[in-house]
Amino acid sequence: MVFELLLIALVFLAVMLVSGNNLSACVGPAVGARILSKRAGAFLGVVGFTTGLLLQGWGMINSINSLIPNATMQLQSEVLMAAIVVFVVAHLVRVPLSLSMSLVGLLVGAALAHNLGLQASYVFSVVALWFIAPIAAAIVAFYLIRVISRQKVRNIWRRIRFYKVLLLILAFTSAYTTGANTIGLIVATAGFNITTVLVAVSAVFIGVFCLGEGAIRRVGEEFYLMRYSNATVALAASTILVEVASFLNIPLSNTQATTAAVFGAGISYKSKFLSLKPYLIILGGWIVAPLLSFSIGYFLISI
Amino acid sequence: MKSFKRILVVGEENIFSELCQIIVIAAEANTKLIDMLDDCKNEKCLDEGMQAIRSLENKSDSIAFKVNEDITSGAVSPNILEHLLECVRVADDIVDAYYYQAREMCRMYKANFPYTEVIEEDQWIATFKSLVELAEQALGKVKQALLISDLSEILQLRKEIASLEQQGDEIKDKGFDFLYREAPQMHYLQFYHYSGLLHKFDAILDGCEDLSDLVLSVITSIIK
Numbered sequence: 001m002v003f004e005l006l007l008i009a010l011v012f013l014a015v016m017l018v019s020g021n022n023l024s025a026c027v028g029p030a031v032g033a034r035i036l037s038k039r040a041g042a043f044l045g046v047v048g049f050t051t052g053l054l055l056q057g058w059g060m061i062n063s064i065n066s067l068i069p070n071a072t073m074q075l076q077s078e079v080l081m082a083a084i085v086v087f088v089v090a091h092l093v094r095v096p097l098s099l100s101m102s103l104v105g106l107l108v109g110a111a112l113a114h115n116l117g118l119q120a121s122y123v124f125s126v127v128a129l130w131f132i133a134p135i136a137a138a139i140v141a142f143y144l145i146r147v148i149s150r151q152k153v154r155n156i157w158r159r160i161r162f163y164k165v166l167l168l169i170l171a172f173t174s175a176y177t178t179g180a181n182t183i184g185l186i187v188a189t190a191g192f193n194i195t196t197v198l199v200a201v202s203a204v205f206i207g208v209f210c211l212g213e214g215a216i217r218r219v220g221e222e223f224y225l226m227r228y229s230n231a232t233v234a235l236a237a238s239t240i241l242v243e244v245a246s247f248l249n250i251p252l253s254n255t256q257a258t259t260a261a262v263f264g265a266g267i268s269y270k271s272k273f274l275s276l277k278p279y280l281i282i283l284g285g286w287i288v289a290p291l292l293s294f295s296i297g298y299f300l301i302s303i
Numbered sequence: 304m305k306s307f308k309r310i311l312v313v314g315e316e317n318i319f320s321e322l323c324q325i326i327v328i329a330a331e332a333n334t335k336l337i338d339m340l341d342d343c344k345n346e347k348c349l350d351e352g353m354q355a356i357r358s359l360e361n362k363s364d365s366i367a368f369k370v371n372e373d374i375t376s377g378a379v380s381p382n383i384l385e386h387l388l389e390c391v392r393v394a395d396d397i398v399d400a401y402y403y404q405a406r407e408m409c410r411m412y413k414a415n416f417p418y419t420e421v422i423e424e425d426q427w428i429a430t431f432k433s434l435v436e437l438a439e440q441a442l443g444k445v446k447q448a449l450l451i452s453d454l455s456e457i458l459q460l461r462k463e464i465a466s467l468e469q470q471g472d473e474i475k476d477k478g479f480d481f482l483y484r485e486a487p488q489m490h491y492l493q494f495y496h497y498s499g500l501l502h503k504f505d506a507i508l509d510g511c512e513d514l515s516d517l518v519l520s521v522i523t524s525i526i527k
Contacts, residue, residue, distance in 0.1 A: 034314065148527075149527050152454075152455075153453075153454045154453060155452045156452045156525075157452050158452070159526060160526070227525065228525055228526075
């Protein structure tokens, strides 16, 4: 009973953090472009996260069954608690870190330590997708920008209107895929049932309106400094890849795909001024987060 | 439905249409200045022209203030915000230049240096009128560039405005050659007056060219 309550509390906390943290990346461009108000953006985020979780989030049960089958409630709680601690510490020391990558590292570490019958082939496919997805996102964004730049524009304003509508749709789909993938993974870690889903939905509301709204405009405007086409292409590439990953029941970080797509869009121009430092820090985070989490999962949780 | 319409609002397009109002005012000021040059020996005409241009300048200032507000608070991409604010400043400066010209002409008349029947003065008026005519054409093209939505047409208009500015530069240079030749027979106030007018007429054409460059820059940065 204690672990059941703890698990519900941890799901609430983890989903709240993820939805607050990912809101700006999903709806930020639409808010930054002033297509939506901050409040409407937050509402769209809530609808997207919730719809994704309800319609496709259950797919992550397969992921959990492959990573940590037959786990006890105590182990599930320990994994979620460790993931939250890692995420909060990384946030406090300002290191970009994906909760889904960290959670997968912890699950694999804990499964190996407890000899729970982890499916090695599934872990390989997850790791393979983590390498393939950013490269694919960068390539898709690179060529999409090239194609867009080559196209002759007959009506400038019609084109901008098209971008704006597309950005709005992508804001929703991006939130949807985050709901289906990362939030779905968190809920599935604790067992995908009515209680955890309801707790997650309420956590989405609180996370979005209490933690996410403040950063929307700032992140959105920074994101938006990339121009309409870049923002649209980056969101489209990340949405497609995260949706494909969700379809394959593989956890994939939305921010990982978006960052790679932003990079791909940036290098597609003939004359460019790119600062590589932030990308290298993020890349370092992608490697360190799962490995560190794996170590925590293997050594600490097994103690 | 209302919310969907709001989504379809392209802030940059609206800003350009608002900016167009300032260009229309500049064109009106241009017409008033042509009238003043046509009847530059008539104090009443100069005074009336100057008053009319002053009210146009005030109108332009209030539109510029409103457009600046719309830029900073509207649905405008943040990466072109500075460029749009610069567009407003340049457009308003064009109207300011007309007001300066009008005031300078009145001031000179009241300083007991009215334009006379001397041949040289006719030449000055002809020079100024040819610059004003170029400005009229340039303003018309700037207005078109602000209203159309075809990038290739905007590129063409920008070329035409640049060519008008070049023609203006040549007229101004010839004007200065003439001014320096005539300088020994001139009162220093007359020298200052002609020199100031030549510079300001050129500034109007420069403003049109700068504005067309800025419009193109804004459009290419949002579209590519």
